[in-house]
Every structure is written in C-alpha cells, then in structure tokens.
Amino acid sequence: MTDIAFFYAFAALTVLGAILTVTLRNAIHCAIALIASLAGIAGLYLLQKAEFLFVVQIMLYIGGVMVLFLFVIMLVNLDGAAKERQYHRHWLAAVACLIGTGAIFAAFLHRGAGSLKLESPLPVVPGAGNVETLSMVLFREYLVPFEVASLLLLVAVVGGVMMAKKRID
Amino acid sequence: MSVFYTATDHFVLLPALLLALFGCATLLFDFWVFPDPKQRRWLLMFLVLGELFAAVAYWRQFDFLSSHGGELTAFNGALVVDHYSLFFHSIFLVTTLIVGLMSYRYMEVRDEHHGEYYGLLMLAQTGMFFLASGYELVTIFIGLETMAVTFYVLVGFLRSDKRSNEAALKYLLLGGLSSGFLAYGFSLLYGLAGSTKLVDIGRMAASRDANDPILLMALGTTAVGLLFKISAAPFHMWAPDAYEGAPTAITAFLAVGSKAASFALLLRLMVGPLGAARVAWEPILVAAAVLSIIIGNLAAVTQTNTKRLLAYSGINHAGYILLGIVAGNPTGIKGVLIYLLVYTFMTLGAFAVLIALTRKGLAGEDINDLNGLMKKAPGYGIAMLIFLVSLAGIPPTGGFFGKYYIFLSLIETGHYSLAVFAALFVAVSVYYYFRLIRAVFVDTEEQETPALSTSFGLKVGLGITGVMTLVLGMYPEPFLRLAQLSISR
Numbered sequence: 001m002t003d004i005a006f007f008y009a010f011a012a013l014t015v016l017g018a019i020l021t022v023t024l025r026n027a028i029h030c031a032i033a034l035i036a037s038l039a040g041i042a043g044l045y046l047l048q049k050a051e052f053l054f055v056v057q058i059m060l061y062i063g064g065v066m067v068l069f070l071f072v073i074m075l076v077n078l079d080g081a082a083k084e085r086q087y088h089r090h091w092l093a094a095v096a097c098l099i100g101t102g103a104i105f106a107a108f109l110h111r112g113a114g115s116l117k118l119e120s121p122l123p124v125v126p127g128a129g130n131v132e133t134l135s136m137v138l139f140r141e142y143l144v145p146f147e148v149a150s151l152l153l154l155v156a157v158v159g160g161v162m163m164a165k166k167r168i169d
Numbered sequence: 170m171s172v173f174y175t176a177t178d179h180f181v182l183l184p185a186l187l188l189a190l191f192g193c194a195t196l197l198f199d200f201w202v203f204p205d206p207k208q209r210r211w212l213l214m215f216l217v218l219g220e221l222f223a224a225v226a227y228w229r230q231f232d233f234l235s236s237h238g239g240e241l242t243a244f245n246g247a248l249v250v251d252h253y254s255l256f257f258h259s260i261f262l263v264t265t266l267i268v269g270l271m272s273y274r275y276m277e278v279r280d281e282h283h284g285e286y287y288g289l290l291m292l293a294q295t296g297m298f299f300l301a302s303g304y305e306l307v308t309i310f311i312g313l314e315t316m317a318v319t320f321y322v323l324v325g326f327l328r329s330d331k332r333s334n335e336a337a338l339k340y341l342l343l344g345g346l347s348s349g350f351l352a353y354g355f356s357l358l359y360g361l362a363g364s365t366k367l368v369d370i371g372r373m374a375a376s377r378d379a380n381d382p383i384l385l386m387a388l389g390t391t392a393v394g395l396l397f398k399i400s401a402a403p404f405h406m407w408a409p410d411a412y413e414g415a416p417t418a419i420t421a422f423l424a425v426g427s428k429a430a431s432f433a434l435l436l437r438l439m440v441g442p443l444g445a446a447r448v449a450w451e452p453i454l455v456a457a458a459v460l461s462i463i464i465g466n467l468a469a470v471t472q473t474n475t476k477r478l479l480a481y482s483g484i485n486h487a488g489y490i491l492l493g494i495v496a497g498n499p500t501g502i503k504g505v506l507i508y509l510l511v512y513t514f515m516t517l518g519a520f521a522v523l524i525a526l527t528r529k530g531l532a533g534e535d536i537n538d539l540n541g542l543m544k545k546a547p548g549y550g551i552a553m554l555i556f557l558v559s560l561a562g563i564p565p566t567g568g569f570f571g572k573y574y575i576f577l578s579l580i581e582t583g584h585y586s587l588a589v590f591a592a593l594f595v596a597v598s599v600y601y602y603f604r605l606i607r608a609v610f611v612d613t614e615e616q617e618t619p620a621l622s623t624s625f626g627l628k629v630g631l632g633i634t635g636v637m638t639l640v641l642g643m644y645p646e647p648f649l650r651l652a653q654l655s656i657s658r
Contacts, residue, residue, distance in 0.1 A: 162283070
C-alpha cells in the first residue's frame with residue numbers, strides 16, 4: 001500500500017517536473033524543474049529495488065549533468081531568448097493530440113489489463129547484491145549494446161563539436 | 170578468447186569492429202596525420218580501404234554460411250548472421266562507398282569539407298550493421314540510435330546554410346519523438362516476453378491471442394517508430410524538409426541507407442518473430458502503404474525542387490515495398506529485397522547526377538537546372554534517363570522487376586484490390602518522372618551555364634549505379650538467386 005502511494009507520488013513528481021521544464025519561461029526555473037523530474041525517476045528506481053540506478057541517477061544526472069546545464073545557462077545570456085515570442089499557436093491541436101493518443105493508450109491498457117501477465121525478469125542471483133547482478137547482466141548478456149553505446153556517445157560528442165565549433169578560414 | 174567472447178562472437182562481430190575502428194581512425198587521422206585540407210583525399214581512400222576490409226570479412230561469413238548452411242548466432246543470441254543480413258550488409262556497404270565517393274567534390278563546392286565526414290559515414294554504417302544483424306531489442310535500439318544520431322549531424326553538416334540547420338533540427342526533434350514510440354513498443358514487447366531476445370518474443374507472440382490489446386499496442390508503437398524511419402505516410406512529414414536541406418550526398422545516404430536498414434529490421438520483425446500476430450499488424454502496414462502511395466505520388470506532381478520531388482518519390486517507393494511485406498509470402502519478401510537493391514542503385518544514381526549539377530553559387534536543385542543536360546553532357550543525361558525510367562518502373566530497367574515481384578506477390582496472396590490500386594498509381598508516378606526526363610531533353614535558352622562539377626569518384630559512382638540499374642533489369646537472375654538464398658532458412 002505504501003509502495004503504491006510512493007509510486008504515485010514519484011510518478012506525479014516526474015510528470016509535473018517534465019511539464020514545468022517545457023512550459024516555464026526562465027531557463028533557470030526550467031533546469032530546477034528538470035531536477036525535480038529526475039529526482040522523481042530516481043525515486044521510481046528505488047521502488048524497483050534498483051539501488052545502483054538510484055545512486056547513479058542522483059550522482060550523474062542531478063549532480064553532474066544538471067550542474068553543467070546550470071553553468072551553461074548562467075554563462076550564456078538567455079534573457080533575450082526568454083522575452084522572444086514562442087510558438088504556442090498550435091497548443092490547442094497539441095492538447096487534442098495528447099488527449100487523443102492518451103485515450104487510445106488508456107483504452108488499450110484498460111481492455112488488455114485482464115490478459116496482462118508480465119513475465120518475471122531474469123532471476124536474481126542469490127546472495128549477490130544489486131550492483132553485482134547488474135554488472136553480470138551488463139557485461140555478459142548485454143556486452144554488445146554496452147560497447148555500441150560508447151560508439152553512440154562518441155558520435156554525439158563529435159557531432160556536438162562539429163556543430164558548435166567556429167569556422168576557421 | 171573467453172566464454173564471453175568466443176571465436177564465433179569475433180567472427181560475427183568482425184565487420185562492425187572493422188567499420189567502427191576505421192571510422193574512429195578517420196576521426197583521429199583527420200587532425201593527426203592529414204591536417205592539411207588538401208590531404209582529405211587520403212581520408213576518402215581510407216574509407217575505401219575500410220570498406221574493402223569489411224567486404225572481406227563479409228565474404229568470409231558468406232563463404233562459411235554457404236559451406237555450413239543455416240545461420241550463426243553470437244553473444245548469447247544478441248547478433249545473428251544469415252544470408253538475409255548479409256544481403257543487407259552488402260547494400261549498406263555499396264551505399265556508403267558510393268556516397269563517400271560522390272561526396273568529395275560536393276563538400277568542396279559547398280565549402281564544408283571536413284575529415285569527420287568520412288568517419289561519420291562509417292559510424293552510421295556500423296549502426297546499420299546492428300539493425301540488420303541484431304537479434305535482441307537493446308542491441309537493435311542502440312544500433313538504430315547510433316545511425317540516427319549520425320544522420321542528425323550529417324544532415325546539418327552545411328553549417329552556414331540555414332536550410333541545412335532547419336532540416337537537422339526538424340529531423341532531430343521528430344526523430345527523437347519516433348524513437349520514443351519505438352522504445353515504448355520495445356519495452357512492452359520485453360514486458361510481455363520477459364526477455365529482449367527476438368527468439369523469446371517470437372515464442373510469446375505465438376502463444377498469445379493475436380487480438381490481445383497489449384500485444385496490439387506493442388505492435389502499433391513499434392510500427393510507428395519504424396514507419397517514421399522509412400518515411401512512410403503519415404509519418405513522412407520530416408522527409409521533404411530533411412532531404413531538401415541536407416547535403417545532397419547525405420540526402421542520398423538518408424534515402425537509401427537509413428531506409429534500407431529500417432526495412433531490414435521491419436521485415437525481420439514482422440515476418441519473423443511477430444509473424445504469428447499477422448492479423449494485428451497487417452491493417453497497420455496496409456494503411457501506411459496506401460497512404461504513402463497516395464501522398465507520395467500526388468505531392469510529387471507539384472514539386473519544383475528536385476530533391477523534394479525525390480523525397481516524395483521515396484515515400485511512394487516505401488509504400489510499394491511495404492506492400493511486399495503485407496503480401497508476406499516468399500515472392501513478396503523476394504520482391505522487397507530486389508526492390509530495395511534496385512532502389513539503392515537508382516536513387517543513389519539520381520542524386521549523383523544532382524550532385525554534378527551543384528556548382529559554386531548554384532544549388533542546381535530546381536527542375537529547370539536539368540534543362541539541356543542531354544546536350545551539355547550526354548553521359549550524365551543518359552544516366553539520368555536510365556535512373557528516372559527505372560524509378561518509374563519501366564522495363565528494361567531494374568525498377569520494373571521490383572514492382573513486378575511486388576504485384577505478383579499481391580496477386581498470389583489474393584490482395585487484388587491493393588494490386589490494382591498500386592498499379593493505377595504507377596501511372597501517376599510516370600507523369601512526374603517524365604517531367605524530369607523532359608527537362609533533361611529540353612534545350613536551354615541561356616548560353617552561359619558553368620560546367621558540371623564532377624570528379625573521378627562521382628563518375629565511378631555514377632558508372633556503378635547506372636550499370637547496375639540496367640543489369641538488374643536485363644539479367645536479374647543472379648540477384649534473384651541471391652534474394653532466394655536470403656529468405657531460405
């Protein structure tokens with residue numbers, strides 16, 4: 001029972017934070033709303049007994065990534081951008097799409113709830129902690145995607161630098 | 170070699186390893202060994218060398234499969250090599266090679282020639298490897314994202330061109346949204362099967378009622394994510410803008426490589442593990458195919474920008490290929506493979522001609538820029554004629570055989586109304602392809618047009634694509650045998 005209460009609390013925090021991140025005008029406020037959203041996800045990880053992900057989420061995302069975000073926001077003058085007109089003309093259509101898609105998903109989930117018996121995930125290695133189990137899965141079962149993910153990050157970094165660097169003529 | 174990285178694992182992964190290593194080495198060599206802009210040609214040579222190595226690795230896999238038969242799985246079933254995946258790997262290899270060759274002059278002309286370009290081409294191909302060979306959802310998803318992120322960068326490569334920036338941003342935002350849908354579908358499939366392996370997912374799909382709402386939702390969201398990548402309507406909105414803004418060589422890469430890779434995955438998923446749930450996905454694919462053929466054809470008629478026109482024509486071709494998956498019998502799958510092979514060559518070729526038309530200060534993207542091509546440069550004119558006739562699906566070119574097998578499979582499986590509908594719209598497509606052909610033959614009024622910007626690599630690419638388009642139309646037997654081999658288990 002408390003689990004369910006906690007789940008809804010964290011889920012609400014996540015969704016509200018995400019909504020505020022895209023709707024607030026001030027970039028600093030957006031970043032802080034994003035922190036709330038990420039903290040909500042961390043809470044969800046904890047409810048799933050994924051302690052390692054919980055710690056990593058807080059240290060890397062809230063600690064590392066967000067501090068970098070705030071640095072960039074403070075270094076780049078965004079006052080002008082906040083005053084600029086934003087493209088909100090289609091928000092009615094957007095809300096209609098959101099409600100429509102949400103209704104379809106909800107209907108499917110509701111109708112399928114009876115047959116929804118999720119399979120149990122990989123058996124937990126007895127005696128091993130969360131981190132050990134995770135590392136076993138990550139470096140054995142999912143070794144290839146783990147290594148390809150590093151390639152993905154490399155491409156993203158190279159691409160980011162390519163786009164951002166000044167032209168040298 | 171250990172239990173977790175066996176000799177088989179190495180043998181299967183080797184082409185991807187080579188491509189990734191050559192790609193990373195190109196990034197390094199760019200500033201380390203060849204810092205002078207004049208030395209960029211060595212990076213292109215390096216790309217050719219990397220593709221050569223990968224080709225040898227693929228050939229060894231092909232040789233092994235031919236003598237031992239069946240398929241090779243590696244990494245506990247995360248990767249698989251069979252004739253099907255090798256068929257697609259060779260398409261990716263040829264595509265990357267030709268795109269690399271025809272980029273050289275174009276990027277010089279557009280003043281954005283950087284060494285990273287060639288590295289990113291190879292890294293995109295590495296991503297495609299995991300789309301065709303991945304047999305496990307996480308591997309497939311990461312491969313797809315590697316390919317997609319590389320394309321976001323490559324589409325925006327012309328940094329001083331506002332259209333290129335806009336195209337990259339649009340593609341990034343919509344691509345991110347579609348990846349979200351795909352991840353949602355994959356997570357539902359994982360939840361239902363309790364495993365990310367396609368083998369287990371196939372078992373799950375076979376044991377469940379095909380009209381199960383949750384399975385339907387998983388299928389629907391997965392299909393949305395993949396239909397976006399193949400630019401099928403109604404998820405095609407990004408294509409015309411991204412195709413128009415991207416550097417023309419990348420437009421070709423996007424139109425051929427990205428589409429073929431996503432089709433490789435779509436076909437493997439739908440016919441393989443999710444084949445049991447055919448009643449659930451067939452209406453989705455039929456709707457997407459019909460819409461793609463209607464929208465692609467009707468919108469292409471009014472275009473004046475050749476790149477946009479080819480974008481809509483690509484949407485139309487995606488519709489025809491989807492019909493082959495809908496038919497789903499061996500003829501249909503063979504048709505999809507042959508169609509994709511022909512599509513690769515004819516589309517690459519058509520874009521190669523457009524690249525030759527791009528000169529300093531002249532985009533060469535308007536239909537009128539084709540005017541008088543036959544008189545000015547008969548070689549390019551004839552090549553363009555071959556590609557356009559093939560795109561329209563008229564014999565004796567390869568495009569005819571692609572459409573022929575699709576129609577044949579539709580009739581074999583009793584989809585008569587779909588076959589008639591698809592055949593009717595071929596007539597519409599003939600109209601706008603002939604608009605382009607007319608432009609090639611028409612005489613120009615203005616006398617002074619600068620010479621075509623061409624290069625050795627572009628000519629090689631044009632030669633290969635032109636000859637292959639014709640060969641596939643006149644002597645398709647070896648390729649049909651190859652396609653037949655790919656679908657036999």
